[in-house]
Every structure is written in structure tokens, then in C-alpha cells.
Amino acid sequence: MDWSTKWEKFVSTMEGEYFQQLLLDGLLNTDKVAVMGLIIGIIIGTLIAVVKVAPKYKLIMRILDKICTVYVALFRGTPMTVQLLLAYYVLLPSLGVRNVDSLTVGIVVFGMNSGAYVSEIMRGGINSVDKGQMEAGRAVGLSYNVTMLRIVIPQAIKNILPTLGNEFITLIKETSVLSFITVYDLYTALSAIGSKNYEKMVPYLVMAVIYIILVLLITLLVRLLETALAKSDKSAPKRKKA
């Protein structure tokens, strides 16, 4: 195998401005879908988790609970690829919606899918917060919702941060299925670069390296965030060992 020619072919392809732009767009789209997906996912997930842990005295809560159960079952029960295909090629056309940017569809589907997973993570996080916190909030006269929002959920998020980082990593890697609905992501870009002169080995390796770098960056980001949020459980300022 002649790696040097393969590498040269790749480099010469990449010299073209078109392909540079392609790679950049792909990288940007991958990040966009993952980041926006995670944000939507956290919002949806938190809402579902709150419904799940709420007391079920009222009929409306019981109905919402059922809806959330079905939602989670649907989105966890089917692969992301299937969800993307159904949304883009079945749901939208059958509703008569045209001219929807495939990237937007990708973001929404990723967000909704992620929401199903985050809801379970968040539920665990909320349950991990000591019950006394809720009681104390209620005892000073705050409502259930306010206590949840101001006291329980912030602590829950701190507890589940490492797991949320995991979810983010999963999302960024799963963006590689976006090509199914014609989004130019990292995979599509490098695949196209490889097709230029039928030489895909180097582009695929480069793709792997880029994904690893992205994931390492996320890991670092989560670490930093954890340290920043850990300020409330630091006991006494740390001293250097003598």
C-alpha cells in the first residue's frame, strides 16, 4: 500500500477552495446539530423528568405522565436513522410541508431523540437530590414548582453533568447519520472529498481524527464545567501539602 501517494492525493484535493469550504461546512453542521440537539434535549428531558417525578394527584398530571411514557418509548425504541427518515421523507411530505431546511429537521429530530434519553438521566438526577431540600423549600412557603426550579433542578444538573457529557458525545458521533437526509455533515464532506479521486482511505482516517478531537474537546469542556459548579461542595480552601 502506498500511503504517501494517498496522502498527496488528499492534500491536493484539499487545496481546492471548494473542498475546504465543504469540510468547514460539514464540521459546522455537525457541531450545530449536536449542540442545538443537546440544548433542545435538555429542555425536553427536564420537562419530561419533572412530569415523571411530580405527584399524580391531578388527572392532568396522570395524562401528561402517560404521554411522556409513550414519547420516551417511541424515541428510545427506534434508531435515530429511522426517526430522521420518517421525519424528513414521511412526516413532512404527508403534512404537505415543503422547503424545510434538512438541517433544521436534523436539529429537531436530534433534540427530540436526545430529550428521551436526557429525561431518564434527569429523573435519576432529581431523585438523587435529598428529599429534605424539597421539604425545606416547601417549609419556607415556596411552591412545589419554585422549589423544583430554584433548588432541586440546579443540584440535579450538577449531579448528572458527567452523564450529560456522555450524551453530548453520543450526539456528536451520531450526527454521521445526518447524510441520510442530505445534511452536509462531517461524514458527507469527507466522503465527497474522497470521491474526488476515488481515494477514501485518508479522508476516512482524517474523519476519525476529527471526531476524536471533537470528543476530547467536549470531555475537557465538561471537566471545566464540573469544576466551576463544584464550588458549592468544596470543603475549606484546599491547601498544598507541606
Next chain:
Amino acid sequence: MQENCILKIEHLNKKFADHEVLKDVNLTVNKGDVVAIIGPSGCGKSTFLRCLNCMEDPTGGTILFRGENLADFKVDINKHRRHIGMVFQQFNLFNNMTVLQNITLAPILVGCADLRAKKRKTLLTKIGNVFRKEKKAVDAPTVTKADIKTAAKEKAMELLKKIGLEDKADAYPSTLSGGQKQRIAIVRALAMEPDVLLFDEPTSALDPEMVGEVLNLMTELANEGMTMVVVTHEMGFAKEVANRVIFIDEGVIKEENTPQEFFHAPQNERLKEFLSKVL
């Protein structure tokens, strides 16, 4: 008499599934009373205390507070809980907030909510005035959100100064000792200017060394005339600070008396046995 009475509990019942924890408990707490509740573990004394602010919903009976029955589900319990402070065995300070935020959270949120309600009312009156022949007086709120915040902070600092912990205002609860945490929990309850304070075994989770500082603060409050209901195992506190002591066993008030009579001339057999073990 009626004005003096802060809490009036009548025929209070509490069942957990089939297990009857409280059976027909009656108690009146007057202004300035310090009521100590003692009893063997599992007798329902904590449940009784938690029923008083509906932390546990009573299954029967009435709890009259400020003329309203708290046991009624239609009553807005959050509104009344603002006037009933509660101190827990496990302190339960909000871990994600500094000491100062812990104390000011509720006063600020409640203050701002009241302000919003008042603004809404003023707006409605103003709109109504357009159509009214005789204009109604507009009662516009004079305070702003910032005022509420500063006032709450000042109050909190004042209270912290009182317990000598003003230098801990920006510390997080995890950096404090148990005694400090519990004293701050008491201050958090005081910041709402409650009519009555409920203590649920406030010293049971503390190191022996720290029990004193918490009891001292409670004694100080009692001397200032704060109405308190205290579930405790501290017989010394019950004897010296309380003006009434209650013995609960098997979900019933077995004896209620002044500390003098209670400790020196107990009537109930079960109480005699209990006292012989703990004293």
C-alpha cells in the same frame, strides 16, 4: 383568649395506609408558648409536628392557624407556611446556595410575588377607573424589587450578626459545621418573621459539642417571646425552657403538663417508665 391562640389542633388523625400514627390529638398553642414534645421513637411525635404545617397531610381533624383550617386542601398552604417556620433534624440548607442566599431566597421570592400581585391589582383598578364615574383610589406599590432585595439582605445580615456568623454569609453550607448549619437553618426560618417555629429534633444530628450552641440560640428565642413547638430528646431543654411539656405515646397525648409537674410528679405509667430510662 382567641387572639392569644396561635395554633389550635382538634381531633387530629394521621394514617399511613392502615397504620394509624396519630389518634385524636388535641392541642392549643398560645402566643409565647414553648411546647416541648417528648416520647419514645416511633410514637408519632415527628409526624405530629410535620402535620402542623401539612408537611404530612392529616387524614382527619382540624388545624386552626390564623383562623383558617390548614387541614383543608382548598387552603393555600404555601401562604400559611410563610408564617410557620420549620427547622429540621438534618438542617436541610439549600446546598446550591450560599448562606446569605439560603436566608434571603424565600423573603425575596415571596416579596416579589406579592409585589407582582399588587401591581396587577393596581393596573386593574386603573383600567376600571376609566369606566368608573367615582374613581377608586389607586394604591400603587411604593417599593421596588431592588428595595425588597436590599431589605432582605440587611435583615439576613442582622440575623447572622446576632448568631455571630456574619463572616460566613458567602460560604456554602458544605463548609460549615453541623451546629453552624443548624443555627443558620433557624435564622432562615426567622427571616420570614414567622408566628410560630416548629423544631423537629433540632439537635439529634449534632455532635455533642455543638448541641449547646443550638440550644442556646433556641433559649434566646424563647426568652424573646417566640412561640415554639419543639420535638426533642433534650430533657434539660424541656425542663428549663419549655413552659409546657407533652408526652406522646402510641399516637396519643398521654400527658400534658408544666415541666415542674411533668418531670417531678408524672401521672402516666408509661411516662414514669420513660423518664426513669432517659433521666
